[in-house]
Amino acid sequence: MTDKTMAGKTSGKPEEEKKVQPQPPCFKCGSNRLFHIWTQADDHHVVRFKQYEHCDYLPEDMGIGGGSHSQFTYCGDCGQIQGKWPLVETQVEKEEKIERELHEQQQAKLEKAKATETAGDSRVH
Numbered sequence: 001m002t003d004k005t006m007a008g009k010t011s012g013k014p015e016e017e018k019k020v021q022p023q024p025p026c027f028k029c030g031s032n033r034l035f036h037i038w039t040q041a042d043d044h045h046v047v048r049f050k051q052y053e054h055c056d057y058l059p060e061d062m063g064i065g066g067g068s069h070s071q072f073t074y075c076g077d078c079g080q081i082q083g084k085w086p087l088v089e090t091q092v093e094k095e096e097k098i099e100r101e102l103h104e105q106q107q108a109k110l111e112k113a114k115a116t117e118t119a120g121d122s123r124v125h
């Protein structure tokens with residue numbers, strides 16, 4: 001009667017294969033008021049970290065999906081986003097660091113140029 005090779009061809013029962021994994025309650029407060037968000041923005045994701053803005057696909061290492069879409073589940077009672085926290089240092093943080101260091105180097109260069117300019121005032125140009 002129950003021929004596995006014929007699965008899907010049998011009528012009557014709703015598709016049981018499409019079972020959604022039951023969402024465990026909020027790991028922080030135990031609430032069941034959990035909302036799952038799924039958005040697609042392709043390369044239009046903006047992640048702001050301090051003064052830095054990452055505008056591109058979503059990095060995969062932020063715990064909220066990644067690539068063309070973001071997805072996360074949050075608790076309607078305590079606000080906790082479900083997942084594993086804390087994050088290890090993310091791509092965006094590394095990018096911010098590089099950007100900040102570059103900026104600081106540029107600033108230092110400018111300061112140096114300014115200093116030599118003022119120091120060289122007595123010299124004949």
Ligand SMILES: [Zn+2]
Nearest residue numbers: 026029075078
């Ligand atoms: Zn909660």
